[in-house]
């Protein structure tokens with residue numbers, strides 16, 4: 001059996017869209033550095049696991065505390081709703097493991113024009129739709 005040195009990248013559903021639109025901006029220097037490290041890992045086409053709740057991007061976010069998104073009032077609830085919209089749009093489910101290339105191909109099929117409907121009032125949407 002061939003052993004892989006690549007570790008599984010854990011991603012919550014809406015971060016699949018954030019990855020596509022990432023322009024080097026984020027909530028803190030540590031957050032951006034970690035995001036870039038996740039992108040570097042994804043370039044190797046690792047296995048990704050679609051997770052419910054916090055993931056490998058949330059883990060370095062200043063808003064992530066007690067395993068929750070505490071960015072604003074109700075943000076944990078809102079971000080989970082956003083995750084639900086994305087996962088249902090991709091016709092996937094949490095717990096699924098697949099290659100990053102496979103999931104990325106699905107994400108690329110979502111037109112930018114659909115993002116306002118999916119992402120709602122996300123503060124970063126201007127970067128994803130430009």
Ligand code: SF4
Pocket residue numbers: 054057058061062063064068069070071079
């Ligand atoms: S704002 Fe919330 S969902 Fe986004 S990375 Fe931070 S903790 Fe995760």
